Amino acid sequence: MLKILHASDLHYSPGNLVEADRCFGHAVEQAIAHDVAVAMLTGDLTDHALDGHSPALLALAKRIKQLADHCPVFLLQGTFSHEPVGLLKMLEMIGARHPIIVSDKIGMIGLSEGKWLEYDPTYTDVKYDLVITSVPTVNKAELALVVGADNASVEMGNHLAALLGLFGPANAALRRRGVPTVLASHGTVDGSLNESGVPMAGLDHEFSLGALFSAQTSATMLGHIHMHQQWTREHDGRTQRIAYPGSIGRYHYGELGEKFCLIWNVSAETADFTPVQTPSKRMIEIAFDGVPNLDELATVAEQCRDAFVRVRYSVDEEFVKTVDRQAIKQILGTAAEVKIEGEVLTIQRQRCAGISTLTSVEERFMRWCDFTNTPKDGLAERLSMLQTMAPEDIASAFALTNKRPGLSAPEPSGQPAQAIQPEPEFEDIGF
Template identity: 50%
Template sequence: MVRIAHFSDLHYGPKNLIEADRCFGAAIDMAMASGVQAAVLSGDSTDHALDLHSPAAERLVAQVRRLADHCPVLLLQGTFSHEPPGTLSIFESLGGRYPVHVADQIGQVALMPNGCWQVSSSWRFDVLPDGLMALFSCVPTVNKAAVAATVGAGAAADALGEHLAFLLAGFAESHRRAQALAVPSIGVSHGTVFGCMSEHGVPMAGFDHEFTTGALFAAEAQAFMLGHIHRHQAWDCEGRHGQQRIAYAGSIGRFHYGEDGDKGWLLWEVDAASAVCALRPTPARRTVDIVFEGKPDLDALRDAVAQQDVAGAFVRVRWTVADEDRHEVNREAIQQALGAAAEVKLEGRIVPVVRTRAAGISQMSSLEQKVTAWAKATDAKAEPLLDCLGELYRAPPHTIAERVLDGEDAFWV
């Protein structure tokens, strides 16, 4: 059996640096205390291209070096918009106690007893290395643009899924040979599984997703460690190849409002016949959403604050108001009510006023005609409006004012 720490979606960058570094640092401490024998980072370690002199790059390099001083590390290429090709190459030169292998091409790598990585010369091993401790099959992010350029944009989604399924099935032979030697086999990839849940609770059911659970299980690896989706979730299969498990570690921290579930890393225990994993939560920031259908009610807001602890939390307040009421929202009072929060984000949705134009109304000679045309255009009753207009013509202003002051039921009520 081999114990593996599975981290994913660190998203180091200026915006996420504090959250990512606090959570990843805590995760490394827990992983080392758990005695893991290897570590896997399954993509999107950076949020975008980073300059080497940036604080985010410095902290990420320092943390990976700290991890490499404890165990061998496997870094997988993630989404190109987050990790441009070549971003991870620097990590192979860290010089830790154990090596860092960057998996930026499809292939297999063997974990050897001395803690070194032995890389296949092609997409898989023809002959497994002698004495290997574990076999990893790596499928980094596939360039969809290259697939589209080859088969056409319309057929790219289906072609990508079919080719990846064919590739995964091709790894099965190596995995069976490893199992015959009582060696654990592990798949590592970065992409979307059809039917998985996003961190906001939305099912991912499009036609352009890379994997299905059937294709992943067909690789016949005991464990399949995935990145890209920020929500931890897992699928199990019990069959003639033993117990198989597919799992997303989820993001290391909470980088967006409205994300469901705990954030953390996975502690895997994998042998030649089974794989189990457990989520180890990190000290991710707490987020709170307070939503108003209309204008924010300060009393309701204070009640919500009294009912839940917002001290140190990141709070987002949302509301929806008509355009003419937008200036009635007291943003300063909302900020004061949430003074104990670490951050307050105010998001107001303004519903614009929609005016219906009555064709030709400007050419009409009398006000009665214009009121009638407007009532027809807006689906309103014209008679009460015309009565009101006639009363305004007949009654002098002081008479109308007296009626209002005396509280009489007048025509305008």
């Protein structure tokens, strides 16, 4: 059994430096404590391009050296937007006790006597401790040149499935020789869940479970998806496992579950792992359908101590100014961070075509009732009362009769109707 550290999606950057270094540092310490023989990092070590002298890249390099002083290290090329091509190559030049290799091409890499070398099936006298089938992030632009831009996303999965099947015989031969085998890749498995629990279903994902198992490796170590998950197959007298460790830290609100690195035990016949939880930060989300309730916030303030808190709310336009952002921050003052995100619900208006062409208020009112599906029974009589009677006469009429107001309107009292307003102007924007 070969013991392997598997971590992924470190996302070192200026904004993530504290979280990434704390969590990856813990993974490195656990790898040393468990005395792993190999460390494998499956992509997205950085969050974006970094300057060579940036604190984030220097911190990452120090952790890689700490790991490589203990065991050989394998680094896989991740998403190009996170790791621009060539960025990881400088890490190969770190002077450490054990070698570091960056895999940015599809192929097979062997570990023999503590050294990385390209696997050659014709060299049967080489004793391999491990053989890795490496499938780093594939450039869809190159595939688009062959199959066309419109078909590239869909055809990517088909081409990768065919490719993985071609590695099957070589890995089966290694199994017969008793050599542990691992498939390392970076991409999306169809049907996997993202960090928010949303199923990744579609025709444009890189891998299916069947395609990954067809490579005939004991273990498949993946990167890219930030939620830890696994799949197992018992086949042909052996156990095959596929797993994402998930991101090493928590970088976004709404991420579900804990964060892990994995300590694998891999042989030619089987593979298993132990999840090791990292000290990722706590993120709490509080949502209000309306103006945030300050009393309610006060009751959960203690639970938010030292956590990263996001308060979300949605309010109508007229209530925007009633939201006291400063009070929210004061109540949650013991939190490590407070983000307030508000959604303003704008008033929606509908056009009532032709209403401006009508000459009387009554006609316009009836048209509006038709347009809004408002029952009109008795409304015309009540509108007439509003136009011809004083407010006190209308109130007296309502108080003295049990009949529906407006069906038998009382005679005008002769007093001037003080509340009568000039007939309003209606525009063709809706009423």
